[in-house]
Each structure stands twice: as structure tokens, then as C-alpha cells.
Amino acid sequence: MLTKNRAASFWNGVRMRTLAASPDPDEPPRMVTVPADWDQDAGAAFAAMAPGTGRASLADASMLWVGPLADHPQASHGLATRLLDLLLRRAAAPLPAVWHGLRGSAPGFVLNLAAFAQPEGGLEIDDFVQACETLAEAMHLLQPSGQTPCSLLLSNLDACLAALGLDYDSDPARAVAACLCALATTAMHPHSVPSRPGASAGSVPPASPVPGLTRFALARWQEAALRGRRSGRSPTHELLPETGPIETGLTAPGHALASWTDALLGVEACGAAPLFSPLRPDGRLAASTLARLAARGMSPEAALAASLAGNPVVAIAGPAATETMHRAITPFLDRAPEAPTEVQAPMRAAAGGGRRELPARRSGFTQKATVGGHAIYLRTGEYEDGRLGELSIAPARGSPVQRGLLEAVSQAVSLGLQHGVPLESYVETFAYARLGPGGAVEGDEAVGSATSTLDYVFRTLAHAYLGRSLPDQPQNAVPAEEPDDALLPLDLPRETHRPSGPRRRHGLRLVG
Structure with a gap:
């Protein structure tokens, strides 16, 4: 949590403030100076x-890794300035290994795609390509040994599409995403293009609605492919001279290293994932939601x-839309998170194709509540027909492990529901569970x-979809105790009859 502004200064023309911050509410905060x-x-x-662990300043911490890059004899002119500009405007930031200067660890950066989309101004294509090339140069200089691959991880795709006025689950949105991935990959592999298993031969960036984007992406993709053929180099995960490989990919839920960098950049939805909720954790409309409303010429009130009239304006994409997006961008990345189809294929085969697909546009509800x-x-x-087919559970704030576990439960339950597992079975399993x-x-x-987050989720689902109101378990309720006769000393009499009502306690207890 953060306190109010305590001090102010300027760094590189940006106003700074000093505040007390902690990534864990249970840990003591540290004083940090940030924009x-x-x-x-x-x-x-x-x-x-x-x-x-003490006071920290963004200026001092940044120069620990930017300084050596600026002094590197092979660094291009203005490299440090470009890196700091990307960081200050929250367009790109390094993974924790770079901040801590860990030699031997794979250096990497996260690129915030939304930082290059301007409402009414389109996509800043040249700025995006320059950012990719800047990060590629930085990673080559940070890892010259060639032993460990570096990573450029793309994130916040849905917010980028929203700023361009595009719905996540649409062909124009998928075309823009594919072109952005192609541009990022050609910046990492200027002499060849990557080839992924399962990608169709000769895949090229598709036509997109953004002026100039497809032409530029296609030209760079074909130019890199041509250079690879002329040089005789393998088009798969190329090793550039005297440098390590750089892989393009996406941030993913539960990625412990990328999650903090995503938060630093203000990412709404990691990687290629769609926005989970139209609301921010504080209950206000998310930036992506406001952008999509503005693209439709609608005010929040309208x-x-x-929505109250039964015509929701902002569609929340589901697993099927994410699956289609992954298929669209996979041919243009070195490494992509495992797509839903790859996980669900064995289940489909085992079930004999019995999965019931959800409609592309579906009803449902979004509920914010506070548990403890x-x-x-x-x-x-x-x-x-109104039956539940999928659910998503996400903490407003929590550790990457907690988020990952809740997402895994959500996906597993959704798949089960779509394959015919009755909701009653999940309610019976998770109601009154003590996990967390x-x-x-409050709020529902x-x-x-x-007794836990899962207890709340499945009891409120039982109320909404099964018409069952399961009673609250008393806060001081504990599981029934096992008979403790085996712990009694041999010379104490055993009870032959236990009276009804609350269990009586003897004055003598055995403690170990």
C-alpha cells in the first residue's frame, strides 16, 4: 500500500514523488521515489x-543497469536515453534479473503494447519498431556470451486493441496482433524469421485496418526471410554473431518474474489475454473499457x-476468443504460451467430442466481493438456456501464486462444465472448503x-444457478473431533455414555 506524497523532485524532466510502498500488505513498506x-x-x-531493502529511487536503480549499457563500447548513440524514455512513459521495463544485475541469468524486457496505441491517432508504428530494436540491442549487450536466451515479452494486447477501437474477439483485432508480433520478431531476428512447429509454411502478416501497419510488417517479414535464404542461415531461433538468442513471447498469468514488471507498466491484462473485467479493482471503469466506449461514441452513463436494459455494450471475451487469438499470433512469435486447444485436445478425444461450445457472445454476470x-x-x-458454462476467479490484489492457482481452478471447472460435469458436483466439493x-x-x-474464497464462489454460484442458499458456517465451527480415548492415561476411566449437546471437557487434559 502507498501513503500520500511526502516529497517531490524532478528527474529527466519528470516530476517524482517519494512514498511508502510494499508489495505485500503484511510486510513493512520501504520508501521509494517514482514518477x-x-x-x-x-x-x-x-x-x-x-x-x-531500504530506500530506493527509480533514478538510482535504473542507472545500475542503464549506466553500463551507456558506457559499452559497442552501444549505439543515445541508447541510454531511449531506454530511460521507454521506462518513464511505462512503455517497457526490464525483468527483475536486469534490475539486480544477475550475471548468468536470462535478461529480458516486457513491452507494453498499449503504450504505442493512441486514441484517434492510430498506432505509432515507427516508435514501436524503434522500441523493439532498442530493447534488442540492450539484451545483446547484457548477454554477450550466447549461453542463455534473452526474452522480449509482449503484454497488454487487449488495452492496445481497445485504444484502437477494436474488439478483442474480431478479425481486425487478430490481424493487428499478428502484425505487431511480426514486427517485434523481425526486430529480434533481422537476418531471418522464426519458424514454429505447427505454423503453416509461408505464413505472412495478414491485412489489418491500421493504415500502413500491414505493408510495413509484411515488408520487414519478407525482407528478413529473403536475407535468411541468401545467407543460408536456419530460420529457426537464429544465433546472431557473438550474441545470445533473443526469443519473442508473451507474459502469462502466474509468471512470477513478469508479473511485477507488468504491474510496473500498468498492464491491465497480461500477454495476449483479454481484459478480465470492465472494472478496475477500485470499482471504476478500466481504461480499456473507457476506450471502447469512446470508440462507440458512448458515455459511461449511456x-x-x-446494460441494464439487457444490451451489454462491452463484450468480455472468453476462452474461445483467447484460443483464436493464440492461433493468429503463434506463427509470428518464437515462443507463445500454451494455447487452450493444446490443453483441451486430449480431453476432447477422451470425451468423444462431447464438449458443448459456448456461444461467441454470451450472457453472465461480473461480481465483486470481499472475503475476509x-x-x-x-x-x-x-x-x-442460462446454464453456467464458464467462470473466472481473480483476486483484486494477490501474489502470483494465488492468482495462478485461482486461474487454474477457473479453467479446470470451466472445462468440466463444458464437458457435462454438473455444477452440483463442484458445489458439493468446494462449499465450506478451508483453502485460504x-x-x-461484503458486496454480495x-x-x-x-470459510475461504472457493467456499464463497461456489455457494454464490449455487444461489445464482441452482436456486440453493447454503447457510453460513459459524465462524468458530471446527471439524468434528475424533474420539481421543486412545490418548487417555490407562488409569483413567473411559466414558461409557456421552450426553447429548456440546461435548464436555474434563478438568484434566493430556498435553504433549
């Missing part, structure tokens, strides 16, 4: 990544009125208190 317009999550992320002081978002997707924080529930009248 004044950075939000709370960015301050907490910098506190997590900055070397040391969108709310339409921990805020979570629950989103559901329904079939045409529990306590009073269906449940008063819960």
Missing part, C-alpha cells in the same frame, strides 16, 4: 524489484443504461460469511 503519475501498483512493483478483507472478482459465462482466507463477505447478499 508522480505512477499509480499505487506501480510503486509497489518497484518496491519489489528494486535492489536492496453504456450503463444499455480480500477483494475478488467473479465472472460467469452462460449458454443460451475466510471471514465476512447471497453469502454472509465464507
